[in-house]
Structure formats: structure tokens, C-alpha cells
Amino acid sequence: MRFLTICCVVSAVSALHAAEFRAGAATSNITPELGSSINGGFQDGKAVFIHDELNARCLALDDGKTKLVLVVADSCVIGRGIFDEAKKMVNEATGVPMENMMMSATHSHSCGTAQAVGQSEPSPMYQRFLARRMADGMRCALDNLAPAKIAWGTVDVPQHVYNRRWKMKPGSIPPTPHGVTTDQVKTNPGVNNPNLVEPAGPTDPQVSFISVQSVEGKPIALYANYSLHYVGGVGPGHISADYYGVFANRLGELLGADRQDPPFVGIMSNGTSGDINNIDFRGGQAKEGPYGRIKIVANDVAQAVAGACKTLTYRDWVELGVAQKEVKLGLRIPTVEEVEKARAVTKQSKLFPRMETMEQVYARETVLLADFPKEVSAPLQVMKIGELRVSAIPAEVFVEIGLDLKARHPKTFTVSLANAYHGYLPTPEQHALGGYETWRARSACLEVDASTKIVAGLEELFEKLK
Numbered sequence: 001m002r003f004l005t006i007c008c009v010v011s012a013v014s015a016l017h018a019a020e021f022r023a024g025a026a027t028s029n030i031t032p033e034l035g036s037s038i039n040g041g042f043q044d045g046k047a048v049f050i051h052d053e054l055n056a057r058c059l060a061l062d063d064g065k066t067k068l069v070l071v072v073a074d075s076c077v078i079g080r081g082i083f084d085e086a087k088k089m090v091n092e093a094t095g096v097p098m099e100n101m102m103m104s105a106t107h108s109h110s111c112g113t114a115q116a117v118g119q120s121e122p123s124p125m126y127q128r129f130l131a132r133r134m135a136d137g138m139r140c141a142l143d144n145l146a147p148a149k150i151a152w153g154t155v156d157v158p159q160h161v162y163n164r165r166w167k168m169k170p171g172s173i174p175p176t177p178h179g180v181t182t183d184q185v186k187t188n189p190g191v192n193n194p195n196l197v198e199p200a201g202p203t204d205p206q207v208s209f210i211s212v213q214s215v216e217g218k219p220i221a222l223y224a225n226y227s228l229h230y231v232g233g234v235g236p237g238h239i240s241a242d243y244y245g246v247f248a249n250r251l252g253e254l255l256g257a258d259r260q261d262p263p264f265v266g267i268m269s270n271g272t273s274g275d276i277n278n279i280d281f282r283g284g285q286a287k288e289g290p291y292g293r294i295k296i297v298a299n300d301v302a303q304a305v306a307g308a309c310k311t312l313t314y315r316d317w318v319e320l321g322v323a324q325k326e327v328k329l330g331l332r333i334p335t336v337e338e339v340e341k342a343r344a345v346t347k348q349s350k351l352f353p354r355m356e357t358m359e360q361v362y363a364r365e366t367v368l369l370a371d372f373p374k375e376v377s378a379p380l381q382v383m384k385i386g387e388l389r390v391s392a393i394p395a396e397v398f399v400e401i402g403l404d405l406k407a408r409h410p411k412t413f414t415v416s417l418a419n420a421y422h423g424y425l426p427t428p429e430q431h432a433l434g435g436y437e438t439w440r441a442r443s444a445c446l447e448v449d450a451s452t453k454i455v456a457g458l459e460e461l462f463e464k465l466k
Contacts (some may be wrong), residue, residue: 010293019064021317023212024144025265027055028137030073031239032112033323038239039120040076040109042221042361043354047112048237051291052245053088054111056134057267059212059221060141061150061385066320067096067295068383069138070223070390072269073128074241075105077443079115080379080394080420082131085117089135091105094142099324100393101138104418107270110234115421119354119361119441139297144262147215151312151386155304158205161228162190163399164277165200165435176439177362182435186277192283201275203401204226208271208413209305210385215315215433218266219257219353224305225390225413227271227399231278231297235290245267246298254306268301269415272342272402274395274424276439318386323461326377327454329422330447332440333374334366342366372445379419381455381459387411389465396437399450400427409462 028222031054038045054074060259061068069090087098088151107113113120114130165185172195175181185200209224224247231243241248251259257264278297288296334342345363346355355361389412393404397416405414424437424444431438431448438444 012368019317020147021064022062022145022152023148023150023220024060024141024146026058026137026140026144027265028058028133028140030054030056030075030130030133034460036126037120038110038121038237039113039117042358043120044118044120046237047239049235049239051234051238051240054239054241055245056137057265058137058141059214059223059265059267060138060145062145063318063320065351066322067142068322069096069098069133069141069319071100071101071103071138072267073105073130074108074110074244075114076107076109077115077117077417078105078130078295082114082127083419085131086134086138089132090138093139096142098266099381100322101219102383102390102418103134104269104392104415106117106230106242106268106306107417108230108240108244108442110238110240110242114237121173121406132169132355146463148220148320149215149314149316150210150212150213150385151314152208152210152385153308153312154175154206154208156205157226157301157304158203160300161201161205162278162280163201163203163275163428164279165275165437166281167197167200169195169197175354176434177381180434182193185433185435187392187436188279189281191279191281193281196313197279200402201398201400201430203276204272204403205361207301209389211309211312215316218260219255221265221267222251222305223267223269225269225271225415226301226389227273227276227402228297229273229277231294233290235292242299244296246294247302250298250302251306254302256311270417271310271400272397272414273417273425275399276399295299316385319384321384321465322381322438323464324379324381325457325461328375328456329378329381329453330375331346331372331451332370332447334369339370347439356399357398362439362441368442369440369445376422378422380461382417382458382459382465386466389462390415392418393425394418395422395446397425398427398430398451400430401425401455404455405458422446425451425454
């Protein structure tokens, strides 16, 4: 009887591994029209020039039993409604479950507004267009599924990531726009500021990536992840994918895959970069013209990843899986008194309803937050790709959180701004230090212990996928 059981197990495993592994990739243009809103700043921007097209870059994987789709869209932030609309379209057309799709935004600050943030308001027409075009990209990637092999790896690129939150000399931190005087850190304190003491947190220099090739060895796609907020330095009113787009193109050139049919798709997702940017506040960076820093960062990261690809061992089959759950998170909602005071401040703007000063901008945020619910439901997701785990968090995640997850799960990386958007996600310890990312606004209103609840939820998903 035992011999029969063992034989059945071996036969089942052999049959599973006999399944064909497939991969497909595609891009879909999501560039908004000229005149569209550009978000990412305290004042709204307007698109006057398209420097480079925006895209949703899509990768589909199939182990013969389970299909997964990973999408990264050139956008600052995308709300859950748009992501879910795109997923529903794909599910209805292909049968792929919605929870098998991981969708995220790059967080480039030079893209069309998809969700109300700051003083930028999205066009409903662009929101519908964005959902449809992302769905189209996913369907094209699924249509392009072909026999493939897969590998993953990491490489460190430390020279382009800096913690942007700094501890400062006593008395050098001004009051917040809310009038709080207890902040112990300052975000983006200025290059060579004489009051700098030390960064308030670490960085993560690691670029993690997944590479898929045809069975003949032709590159199909590469999905990377780097904990860098964005680079910036584009022209005024320019639409641009920032370094994410340049990385994708440069990587194709370095891999000799830039003239393929179907085209090679390079993809860069945003890691845990809520407190990380590309500015060396101790100085040392040469001043660059528009797009100068973008090209430097993109080229260096692409060179490192292309070099690391040469060391990979590709597999002709790996098991795929996914686990997802919802976690309830409280919001920091203002009191009635705070809202009344804030409303009075907003009326001081000479350009009302547009706000002029930082105090007015945050007063407007307080008024708008008064209509928010007391809690939200945030989707958490972990994808299984062989021994690799890719987790997704719907926020601008602080780097400490990603480093902690990597320490406990060495073969993992985390995608931020994924499947929804709930603003900044500091740790409780960073909350206690204050700073821009903790100032209450629609983009920073999660409860102080939100990261603790999210990490606990992700641990449950890791356990399910063992």
C-alpha cells in the first residue's frame, strides 16, 4: 500500500513538471492628452509637451495550471477603482481571476493625474481610458504566451538611493503646516544644509528582478524592482515616464532585444521607497539639465541588471501561486474643531478655491478628510513564482518595511503603490519622529500602526503559499 502511495505521488509530481511553462509580455500606451492635469506636487500641473510616451508594461506567466499577470503603469498614483475595473475587463474576457493580477503605479511625478491628490483632479475620461488600456495590455500579454524559461536574481546599485528624512540640529526644524512643533526630522532638507545631522533611516540598494526568455534563449521580458521614489528633473509641463521608461528601453538595448517581434518588454516597479529619493543631501552630485539625472540612474541600473542576467540559470518550469486578503486600516480623521479652523484658513487664499501657501494646502486636506470613512479595506497580495515571493502593498511603503520582509523572507521583494492607493506607510517608529510623510493629508492619513497590521497580513499570505 505504501509503495502504491509513493508511486502515485511521484507520478503526480512528474505530471506537474511535464506541464509547459509559458510567458508573454506587452505594452499599452496610456499617454494622456495635452492640457491634462499632472499630479505629484502641491500645485496642479498641466501637460504642454509629451517628452516620451507613457505605458502600462505587462508580463503574463503560466505554469500550465495557474496564470499570473504583473502590470506596472506610468502614473503617480492609481486608485483601486481603476485597477479593479481593468482587472474585471480581463477576467471577463479571459477567465483569469482578478486576484491573479498584480497592478501598480511607478510614482513618476510627470504623468497624467489618475486620482485626486494634492490640488490635482483627474478627468473621468482619462480614468476610463487608463483602465481600458491597462486591460488591453494584460490581454495582449496573455495572447503572447509562448513556451518560455524563467530565472530571477538581484544586484546592488547603492549609489542612487538616499534616505530623504534627516535628523537636524536642535531648533532648525520649522513648525509643520498644521502648526506642530515637535517634528524631529525634516524631509528633503536641502543639499548641504548646515543643520544636517544624520539620515533618519536606511536605504535598500538591491535591485530584484525576474527574467523570462523563449526556450531558444531570446529575451521576452524582465520585471525589476528598485526602492527609489522617482528621479525627476523633467522639463516644465512635460509628460514623461521618468527613469522607469528609460530603464525599460536601455535594458532592451543592452540585452540585444530592442528590435524583436514581439517586442521585448522591460519593466521597473517601485519598491519600498516611501522615504527614499535620488538626492545626495551631503552634496557630491553634479548639476544636470533636464533628464540628465534620469538618464544616469536608468543607465546605471540597466547596466547592473544586464550584467547580472549573464549569471542566471534559467528553469523550464516553476510552480505559480497567489494569495490575497483584505486588511482593515483606521484613518486619522480630523475633529470637528480642526475642520472648522481649517475651513477658515482656506478662505484666506486670494486664489480660492486654489490654495497658495502650505498652511492653506494642508487646511484644504483637513476639510476634505472630514468626509472620509473611519477605516478602509486595503488589499494585500503575495505571488509565488517558484521559491520567489513578490508581495504587494497599496501604499508608499517606507524602506524599513521592505528590508524587514527581506530579512525574514530572503527570496522576496515588495511592490509599492499596488492594487490601490492609501498614501504613505511609515513605521510606528518613523511616525514618532514626524516629518512630511506623517503630516495628515489624503496622501498621509493611515493609522500609526497601519504598517504593523499590513506586515502581519502579509505573513499570513506567506504562510499560505508555503
